Amino acid sequence: MEIDSLGAMKLSVRGEYALRALLVLGRDYLEDDSVVRIQAISDQQHIPKRFLEQILNDLKSAGIVESKRGVAGGYRLHKPPDRITLAEIIRHIEGPLAPVSCVSEKFYEKCSCPDESRCAIRSVMKEVRDSIVKVMEHTTLADLADRARTLEQEPLSASDFMI
Amino acid sequence: MEIDSLGAMKLSVRGEYALRALLVLGRDYLEDDSVVRIQAISDQQHIPKRFLEQILNDLKSAGIVESKRGVAGGYRLHKPPDRITLAEIIRHIEGPLAPVSCVSEKFYEKCSCPDESRCAIRSVMKEVRDSIVKVMEHTTLADLADRARTLEQEPLSASDFMI
DNA sequence: AAAATATCTATTGACATAATAGACATTTGA
DNA sequence: TCAAATGTCTATTATGTCAATAGATATTTT
Numbered sequence: 001m002e003i004d005s006l007g008a009m010k011l012s013v014r015g016e017y018a019l020r021a022l023l024v025l026g027r028d029y030l031e032d033d034s035v036v037r038i039q040a041i042s043d044q045q046h047i048p049k050r051f052l053e054q055i056l057n058d059l060k061s062a063g064i065v066e067s068k069r070g071v072a073g074g075y076r077l078h079k080p081p082d083r084i085t086l087a088e089i090i091r092h093i094e095g096p097l098a099p100v101s102c103v104s105e106k107f108y109e110k111c112s113c114p115d116e117s118r119c120a121i122r123s124v125m126k127e128v129r130d131s132i133v134k135v136m137e138h139t140t141l142a143d144l145a146d147r148a149r150t151l152e153q154e155p156l157s158a159s160d161f162m163i
Numbered sequence: 164m165e166i167d168s169l170g171a172m173k174l175s176v177r178g179e180y181a182l183r184a185l186l187v188l189g190r191d192y193l194e195d196d197s198v199v200r201i202q203a204i205s206d207q208q209h210i211p212k213r214f215l216e217q218i219l220n221d222l223k224s225a226g227i228v229e230s231k232r233g234v235a236g237g238y239r240l241h242k243p244p245d246r247i248t249l250a251e252i253i254r255h256i257e258g259p260l261a262p263v264s265c266v267s268e269k270f271y272e273k274c275s276c277p278d279e280s281r282c283a284i285r286s287v288m289k290e291v292r293d294s295i296v297k298v299m300e301h302t303t304l305a306d307l308a309d310r311a312r313t314l315e316q317e318p319l320s321a322s323d324f325m326i
Numbered sequence: 327a328a329a330a331t332a333t334c335t336a337t338t339g340a341c342a343t344a345a346t347a348g349a350c351a352t353t354t355g356a
Numbered sequence: 357t358c359a360a361a362t363g364t365c366t367a368t369t370a371t372g373t374c375a376a377t378a379g380a381t382a383t384t385t386t
Contacts, residue, residue, distance in 0.1 A: 011262045011288075013344065019284050020276060037362075046275050051345055057364070070353025071361040086287065099174045112209050113183060120311035121182050124249065124302055125174075131294035139287055148283035176375065200331075214376055220333070233384025234330040 015093045018055050019144075020045045022089060025065065026081040026141035027148060035067070035074030055093070062092040082142035087133060097136060098129040105133075178256045181218050182307075183208045185252060188228065189244040189304035190311060198230070198237030218256070225255040244304035250296060260299060261292040268296075 011019075021041050028036050038056065042049040056075050059065045066078040077084065091097060091106060101109035102116055103126045113119050174182075184204050191199055201219065205212040219238050222228045229241040240247065254260060254269060264272035265279055266289045276282045 010259065010264075012342090016263060016274070016284075023283060039362090045277065048345065050347080053363075053365095054345090067363060068353085069351075069363050072354060073352080073362045075363090096173065100179060101173075111179070114208065118311070118314040120186060120307045120314060121179075123310055123314065124298065124307065128295055128298050131298060132291055135287065135291050135294060144283045144287065147286055148281070151281040151283060151286065175373090202331090211376065213378080216332075216334095217376090230332060231384085232332045232382075235385065236331045236383080238332090 011090070012094060014051075014055060015090055017045070017047045017052060018059060018089060018093045019086070020047065021052060021056060022059070022064070022077070022084070022141055023144050023148060025075060025077050026084075026145040029077050029081050029141075029145075033068070033076065035072075035076045037074040040074075058093065059089070062088075064089060064092070077141070080142070081145060082140050084141045085137050086139045086141075086144070087136035090136065097132050098125065099132075100125050103129045105129075174253070175257060177214075177218060178253055180208070180210045180215060181222060181252060181256045182249070183210065184215060184219060185222070185227070185240070185247070185304055186307050186311060188238060188240050189247075189308040192240050192244050192304075192308075196231070196239065198235075198239045200237040203237075221256065222252070225251075227252060227255065240304070244308060245306075247304045248300050249302045249304075249307070250299035253299065260295050261288065262295075263288050266292045 024041050024044060025036055028034075038049060038052055041047065042052050056065060056067070060067055060075075060078075063078055064084060065075050067073065067075050087097060096104040096107035098104035098107070100111060100122070101107060102111035102113075102119075102122055110116065111119075111122070113121070116122060187204050187207060188199055191197075201212060201215055204210065205215050219228060219230070223230055223238075223241075226241055227247060228238050230236065230238050250260060259267040259270040261267035261270070263274060263285070264270060265274035265276075265282075265285055273279065274282075274285070276284070279285060
């Protein structure tokens with residue numbers, strides 16, 4: 001293999017930060033209009049603050065979060081956490097969930113293979129896509145927050161060190 | 164979303180070319196030592212020849228293909244197509260199959276989140292990883308070649324145009 | 327010896343990513 | 357009313373990878 005080893009089907013750091021930030025907002029979500037400061041998220045999740053600004057701003061334009069300015073300002077989810085799926089978040093931040101664009105539902109692009117409609121690779125990639133989407137569409141920020149709460153209460157198991 | 168839209172969990176073009184080239188070698192595989200010329204693969208799959216050289220050379224160092232030099236030279240699979248999985252190929256060309264390195268079996272890397280062992284995102288990403296790996300480990304070049312043969316015999320179905 | 331092929335190493339242009347920076351707007355509350 | 361703390365917006369930069377290209381070399385067959 002090359003020196004790089006960056007990874008094939010990988011989330012960018014930006015996408016990872018987005019998920020981490022939204023997990024915080026999902027956990028702290030209340031029906032009133034309380035907000036969480038960027039600085040708090042940045043501290044808690046070790047995310048560069050200025051970079052996080054951009055990401056949250058981006059998520060705002062997607063209608064996923066909303067913001068309040070001023071001295072008591074900050075961010076909150078724009079809709080309840082059980083109505084925000086991981087698929088929605090990642091599609092906005094990164095684009096297609098599919099491993100190749102020719103099997104993407106939302107971002108289809110023709111590929112360069114000789115006959116796309118009879119491409120065996122494409123047909124396997126469709127399976128991969130479906131299995132990724134199944135998890136991502138099914139999991140909401142509320143699920144994530146629940147899971148986080150559960151994990152916090154559990155003792156550390158040895159099997160969690162290396163997987 | 165940003166202007167880019169390159170995609171989150173995507174295969175690189177290099178990886179796609181590798182699969183397409185290997186599919187050709189898988190289909191043409193014979194027990195004798197017959198080889199396929201780079202030029203033939205390049206023509207058939209519309210892959211830039213010089214780029215394909217690099218990719219095949221890389222696959223050779225992985226023990227996936229072997230080559231024969233000289234005027235009747237070319238490439239062939241180093242082992243039977245039913246013993247080469249897509250996972251093996253992509254891991255060599257691109258690295259981890261996991262969406263985040265902290266859930267990778269073969270390329271584990273620590274991530275920057277506060278407590279990896281209790282990270283809810285990680286636990287979801289493990290599910291994603293497992294479902295990707297399940298397909299990739301299970302599918303061999305022989306499966307791919309079979310599938311290609313089947314697809315070629317089938318009439319074009321309308322549903323194959325847009326998915 | 328000539329022709330056709332693979333091999334190796336280096337380099338390039340384009341692009342995206344991740345991060346940084348500075349100027350600005352808004353809100354609160356002292 | 358002003359100052360302080362926050363979010364907003366627009367640029368810019370450093371870095372790195374990807375995809376492709378190029379040139380010189382080695383090997384094999386005829």
